[in-house]
Amino acid sequence: MKHVSTYSVKIKDYRRVFKDTVTAYRQAVDYFIAVADKEWSYFQEVSSSMYRLRLMEEFAHRTAKRPSPKYCFEEAEKVFYKFPSYLRRAAINEALGKVSSYRSNLDNWEQSDVNLRGKPPACPRAGFIYPVLYRENMYKQSGESKAAIKVFINGTWNWIMVSLNKGDVDYIKHHCADSKECAPTLQKRGKEWFLDFPFEREIELKKVEPYAQRIVAVDLGINNACVCSVMTSDGTVMGREILTLSREKDRLNHCIGRIKKAQQHGNKRTPRLWASAKGINRHIAERTAAFILSVARQYESEVIVFEHLELNGKKRGSKKQRLHLWKARDVQTIVTHKAHVYGMRISRVNAWNTSRLAFDGSGRVERGVYEQNGEVKYNYSICVFPTGKTYNCDLNASYNIGARYYIREILKSLPETSRLDIQAKVPECTKRSTCTLSTLISLHTAMCA
Known part of the structure; x- marks a missing residue:
């Protein structure tokens, strides 16, 4: 079986600089939720998550071959200009998951008994979600206790160098050497900011007869x-x-x-x-x-x-x-x-x-x-x-x-x-x-x- 553990590493240098990045990510998720809800008739015909992501980019992402999409994401808000591509795709996947769940609940509500219906499910919002920092595009490791993160700062998307808590880094190095490290998530707990690192490992559970x-x-x-x-x-x-x-x-x-x-x-x-x-x-x-x-x-x-x-x-x-x-x-x-x-x-x-x-x-x-x-x-x-x-x-x-x-x-x-x-x-x-x-x-x- 696949076992996933998450370990948090405290960011020591900054506290308030990440607020704009999280706000921009949540605004992007809300934007893609609105697009997916309006065009759900097209998305429900596609079963693969990869093809759904490509369909959303055809609707909202401007390229050289597609200069005027139906919903131009880059022109919707100032923070969306030069929005990192991997962060945009993370926002699209998050929005499609929320809308898919909402549409499924809405279908169940419409098919239920009239006397037991109650209120219909509400259209989803981004809520208190945090961005995933994919490697090379949003996150780069620089030494054992330092990392470079791309954030929205001074009106643009730029790289900053952050220092990580050495005790957390040493704990991960000691306990997770045999596990696969995945992309971290930027999280806030209280007044402190953390990077949550998921680790995957394959585990074989013991198979013993009940008598033994x-x-x-x-x-x-x-x-x-x-x-x-x-x-x-x-x-x-x-x-x-x-x-x-x-x-x-x-x-x-x-x-x-x-x-x-x-x-x-x-x-x-x-x-x-x-x-x-x-x-x-x-x-x-x-x-x-x-x-x-x-x-x-x-x-x-x-x-x-x-x-x-x-x-x-x-x-x-x-x-x-x-x-x-x-x-x-x-x-x-x-x-x-x-x-x-x-x-x-x-x-x-x-x-x-x-x-x-x-x-x-x-x-x-x-x-x-x-x-x-x-x-x-x-x-x-x-x-x-x-x-x-x-x-x-x-x-x-x-x-x-x-x-x-x-x-x-x-x-x-x-x-x-x-x-x-x-x-x-x-x-x-x-x-x-x-x-x-x-x-x-x-x-x-x-x-x-």
Whole structure:
């Protein structure tokens, strides 16, 4: 598979000089969007992106053989005079992509039921996009930490020399020596400007039969950052690792409390407090993802298994603020991107009842209230099985997550007759939302018999 990573290199010398370049690029995209929308009857007959680009240039680009096109791009705005050719083609491709998506959505809206239509999709705009600096035409490397960039400056397009952050350049040189470097993109974050370099590499993921796989089943919680269980196909738990991040959680709760207090006193907008909370939350997500990958590499696992979480809709309850800030999806995204670098696969299973059902198959657990030394205590991270056993709730969920993955993969690999025979012997494995670790053990026993 093709794996793409992007690394940002900070530009040290300039801050305000790139604003006109980005504005000119966005104006060019808006101009080509208007042309493509007007002449879409011609573009929809062409399927190839290369031929669409050439058709747009026939409509808008003036040459010696085509001195008066229908829409003369060079005369539309002052910044379009001597507009770099590669930057113009990047703007054309961006505009054609936006108009193609808009026309497709418009056709779907027109074909939908009249009672369910709502408002039609609006014509696209350039928005907050940034230009791609193609090599030789817009970007030239000059030494290890210097580069020449063509920008719109002093009323014309000219080259300027910029200095790049040496630490970023050394990091790319050390980590991306075996990858293909693509054209950078000029980006602004906050008040600083960066060059984002995409790197492509071919990665071969590990291909191992389900019976020989070793997986890491991950339960992402709100109380604990994550719980990882290393399992094999017969239900053996080879390792258990728990990450709490109690200090970071306390900092996040304290920051949320400050926001709540400010809102109670009439402060509806608190951008600095929210920026602090989001920064802490991002740090928790990165620490959690790094911990999961370290566990997977330590045990030489082939697959990392998560729950398929549905986090859309309005949050309710006393912990809705913490649930709203829960970075479970970001953690899964980071782990997916980095796990592919090491050849690991990512899988997701049904999340229903993973924490609610006991892994030993005894039934539904009770969370929160448990008895210790004759005293009744409350801890939402603790659950009590119907047999009276007290266990960590997130650890119990991670066992069930790993078991559901193995049950699905094993049944999927069997022929139809064998699968029906196994399901007759172990009927509880037919319903995926109620499978537990005991179901996997029973399945393994039936297959061995």
